[in-house]
Amino acid sequence: MVNFLLKRFAWGILVLLLVAVITFFLSRVVPADPAAFLAGQNASEATVQKIRAEYGLDRPLTEQFVSYMVGLSKGDLGQSIRTRRSVSTDLAQYLPATLELLLVSFTIYLIASFSLAVTAARHPGGFVDGAIRLLTMVGTGIPVFWLGMALQFMFFYKLHWLPIGARFPIRETAPPVVTGFLIIDSMLAGSPSALLGTLKHLALPALTIVINLLAVGTRLSRAALIQEQSRLYVRTARGKGLGPRVILYKHVLRNALSPILTATTMQFGYMISWVILVEVIFDWPGIGLYAYQSFQVFDYSPVIALAIVSTAGFVLINLLMDILYPIIDPRVQSVGS
Amino acid sequence: MILSVRDLSIGFRRIGGDLPAVDKISFDVREGETFVIIGESGSGKSLTGMSIAGLQPATSVTSGSIRFKERELLNRPDAELRRMRGREIGLIYQDPLGSLNPVWPVGDQIAEALRAHGLASGAAAARRAVEMLDRVRIPDPARVATAYPHEISGGMRQRAMIAMALIAGPSLLIADEPTTALDVTIKAQMLELLAELQREMALTIILITHDMGVVAEVADRILVMYAGRVAEIGDADAIMRTPSHPYTAALMTSAMISEAEPKQQLNAIVGVAPGLGSFPDGCHFHPRCPLAQDDCRSFVPPLRRLGDVALACHHPVGSDTALMAEA
Ligand SMILES: Nc1ncnc2c1ncn2[C@@H]1O[C@H](COP(=O)(O)OP(=O)(O)OP(=O)(O)O)[C@@H](O)[C@H]1O
Ligand code: SF4
Ligand SMILES: [Mg+2]
Numbered sequence: 001m002v003n004f005l006l007k008r009f010a011w012g013i014l015v016l017l018l019v020a021v022i023t024f025f026l027s028r029v030v031p032a033d034p035a036a037f038l039a040g041q042n043a044s045e046a047t048v049q050k051i052r053a054e055y056g057l058d059r060p061l062t063e064q065f066v067s068y069m070v071g072l073s074k075g076d077l078g079q080s081i082r083t084r085r086s087v088s089t090d091l092a093q094y095l096p097a098t099l100e101l102l103l104v105s106f107t108i109y110l111i112a113s114f115s116l117a118v119t120a121a122r123h124p125g126g127f128v129d130g131a132i133r134l135l136t137m138v139g140t141g142i143p144v145f146w147l148g149m150a151l152q153f154m155f156f157y158k159l160h161w162l163p164i165g166a167r168f169p170i171r172e173t174a175p176p177v178v179t180g181f182l183i184i185d186s187m188l189a190g191s192p193s194a195l196l197g198t199l200k201h202l203a204l205p206a207l208t209i210v211i212n213l214l215a216v217g218t219r220l221s222r223a224a225l226i227q228e229q230s231r232l233y234v235r236t237a238r239g240k241g242l243g244p245r246v247i248l249y250k251h252v253l254r255n256a257l258s259p260i261l262t263a264t265t266m267q268f269g270y271m272i273s274w275v276i277l278v279e280v281i282f283d284w285p286g287i288g289l290y291a292y293q294s295f296q297v298f299d300y301s302p303v304i305a306l307a308i309v310s311t312a313g314f315v316l317i318n319l320l321m322d323i324l325y326p327i328i329d330p331r332v333q334s335v336g337s
Numbered sequence: 338m339i340l341s342v343r344d345l346s347i348g349f350r351r352i353g354g355d356l357p358a359v360d361k362i363s364f365d366v367r368e369g370e371t372f373v374i375i376g377e378s379g380s381g382k383s384l385t386g387m388s389i390a391g392l393q394p395a396t397s398v399t400s401g402s403i404r405f406k407e408r409e410l411l412n413r414p415d416a417e418l419r420r421m422r423g424r425e426i427g428l429i430y431q432d433p434l435g436s437l438n439p440v441w442p443v444g445d446q447i448a449e450a451l452r453a454h455g456l457a458s459g460a461a462a463a464r465r466a467v468e469m470l471d472r473v474r475i476p477d478p479a480r481v482a483t484a485y486p487h488e489i490s491g492g493m494r495q496r497a498m499i500a501m502a503l504i505a506g507p508s509l510l511i512a513d514e515p516t517t518a519l520d521v522t523i524k525a526q527m528l529e530l531l532a533e534l535q536r537e538m539a540l541t542i543i544l545i546t547h548d549m550g551v552v553a554e555v556a557d558r559i560l561v562m563y564a565g566r567v568a569e570i571g572d573a574d575a576i577m578r579t580p581s582h583p584y585t586a587a588l589m590t591s592a593m594i595s596e597a598e599p600k601q602q603l604n605a606i607v608g609v610a611p612g613l614g615s616f617p618d619g620c621h622f623h624p625r626c627p628l629a630q631d632d633c634r635s636f637v638p639p640l641r642r643l644g645d646v647a648l649a650c651h652h653p654v655g656s657d658t659a660l661m662a663e664a
Contacts, residue, residue, distance in 0.1 A: 231435070232430065232432060232435040232436045233435065233436055233437055233438040233439070235387075235392060235430070235436070236428075236430065236436045236437065236438070236446075236498075236501075237438070237449075238392060238419075238422065239390060239392060239422055239423065239427075239428040239430075239502075240422060240423035240428075240449060240450040240453055240501060240502070240505070241419050241420065241421070241422040241423035241424055241450065241453040241454055241505070242419075242449065242453050243416075243419060243453075246453070250441075251438050251441075254438075254440050254441070255438070255439065255440055328440070329439070329440055330439070330440060330485045330487075331439055331440075331485070331487050
């Protein structure tokens with residue numbers, strides 16, 4: 001088992017390396033000059049040259065690559081031309097916002113898709129099943145940027161229920177930064193109003209992400225549940241006098257968990273890319289918005305860093321699943337070890 | 338009479354009318370006996386057996402009457418039947434691996450039958466599960482109790498299933514082809530175990546099989562089913578000695594042939610049994626029956642008493658002219 005996980009871990013590192021290499025070269029292929037961009041339109045050639053030299057952009061591509069990879073191996077993600085800080089410093093500031101949005105969305109997604117799937121699987125083909133199917137499909141069919149804007153229009157402009165932009169009410173003082181997660185920091189500061197403000201700001205972006213992923217998630221979990229419901233062990237469970245609730249929660253669900261877990265892993269991957277997009281739509285100060293703003297001025301390092309960080313997220317979640325599988329299904333153990 | 342089945346029909350809804358899979362069958366099961374239901378694949382044995390416990394497919398439609406200990410069971414709400422399953426009627430099935438939940442330890446699944454009826458809980462239920470595993474002659478029961486189904490052998494799994502079916506003390510055990518998935522030696526051990534448990538626990542057993550060898554071994558009385566109907570029913574010895582229904586006779590012949598030359602899987606019955614929806618008119622067996630006559634093709638033979646047995650046939654094997662004239 002440990003051996004197996006180590007192998008998976010090594011694979012993860014390899015994937016990360018590949019992503020770094022590919023995004024590095026992709027970003028250099030773009031025929032744009034970040035130094036000129038940064039210097040401004042009226043800058044002299046000498047100023048531009050100076051900036052180029054400062055960021056090593058005047059060196060040959062291979063040399064730039066080698067120095068980037070050497071830096072990367074030491075955990076150095078390079079410098080941002082736009083913010084004039086190291087990318088690592090920027091990430092430390094913006095990553096918690098992204099993680100908070102991602103984790104809150106993921107939690108809502110899990111609860112929602114799961115309860116909808118259980119409800120739908122109770123009477124497959126029935127009215128409730130059909131209604132759930134239709135509504136989640138509509139949610140997924142709407143393009144995410146349009147959905148985001150529609151929700152903003154509804155809940156912000158029309159109803160004035162929920163705020164948009166940023167993570168916290170502008171006029172209020174944010175709780176002191178401890179973890180960077182505003183939910184946790186508000187609780188640590190013992191401030192219910194700060195917590196409420198945080199949750200209100202999270203609501204619309206999180207909702208946008210969840211609605212977008214709900215249809216597929218619900219369908220996959222529903223299919224897994226229905227498949228398991230027709231298994232012979234369900235008849236055995238009924239045959240010894242168990243009630244429908246025990247059969248669903250103890251027998252069926254436990255077996256449906258493996259396919260649901262597989263689907264969830266994939267959904268989590270999609271969620272990472274949706275979070276980046278939603279950050280831009282909602283002005284959410286996370287690494288997605290950070291990379292987007294950097295990208296607009298051809299500031300490469302933050303973009304590569306974003307690719308590496310989101311890939312790392314995906315690799316990590318896969319690793320976590322590999323650990324969870326044998327716990328969920330005792331038959332998997334013998335395969336893994 | 339522990340169980341009385343009257344005019345039991347089980348059908349499946351189709352556009353243009355229901356398809357009957359079991360067609361008005363009636364039989365009684367006596368307390369303490371081993372009642373064997375035999376017939377080819379698709380004859381409706383499992384549907385009949387499962388419907389006694391209310392476990393027929395949700396898509397099926399049932400009519401008639403099933404009385405167990407003077408209580409009507411057919412078309413009772415599931416919540417009421419649930420209290421009897423496991424507690425008064427135990428069940429074991431053909432495929433023990435598929436019938437056990439792969440993600441829970443064997444002992445836990447056995448103890449569950451006690452918990453379901455509030456007979457024991459927690460550690461007490463777990464302890465009794467180990468005791469029950471011991472009663473079905475499983476060596477090292479404590480270890481098997483903590484094992485997962487895929488970690489034990491096929492024979493052990495079926496023993497565990499028997500333990501699960503009997504732990505809450507039912508008086509009737511319905512065993513649907515319990516030995517079909519097992520090899521010959523294990524099969525014999527399993528039949529022996531069932532006979533022992535029957536004596537120890539005063540069990541009535543309904544055994545479903547398509548194996549004549551099993552019938553000869555354990556049956557007190559038998560019900561021969563063909564294409565959803567009763568062909569012949571009665572005392573096992575009488576039927577085995579002189580089968581009167583042409584179908585029973587053919588089953589016995591094919592069993593004798595395959596016993597004499599096991600390699601040569603000869604089938605004494607030509608053709609195949611009709612499937613759901615393609616039952617012929619008159620006697621369902623007539624396209625394959627060597628004794629069939631014109632009346633067989635048009636008229637359904639009624640169930641009639643003939644000595645120790647009852648059979649549904651216009652022209653029983655060895656019947657004299659008087660009988661034929663009466664028909
Ligand atoms: N859920 C179902 N839906 C439709 N038809 C069914 C269903 N279950 C059983 N049948 C049909 O009913 C008939 C009788 O089935 P049953 O399972 O009782 O046969 P059996 O005698 O037990 O055969 P076997 O020896 O193969 O187990 C078969 O023709 C089968 O196709
Ligand atoms: S009724 Fe006719 S066809 Fe049917 S079993 Fe008897 S002889 Fe054969
Ligand atoms: Mg069957």
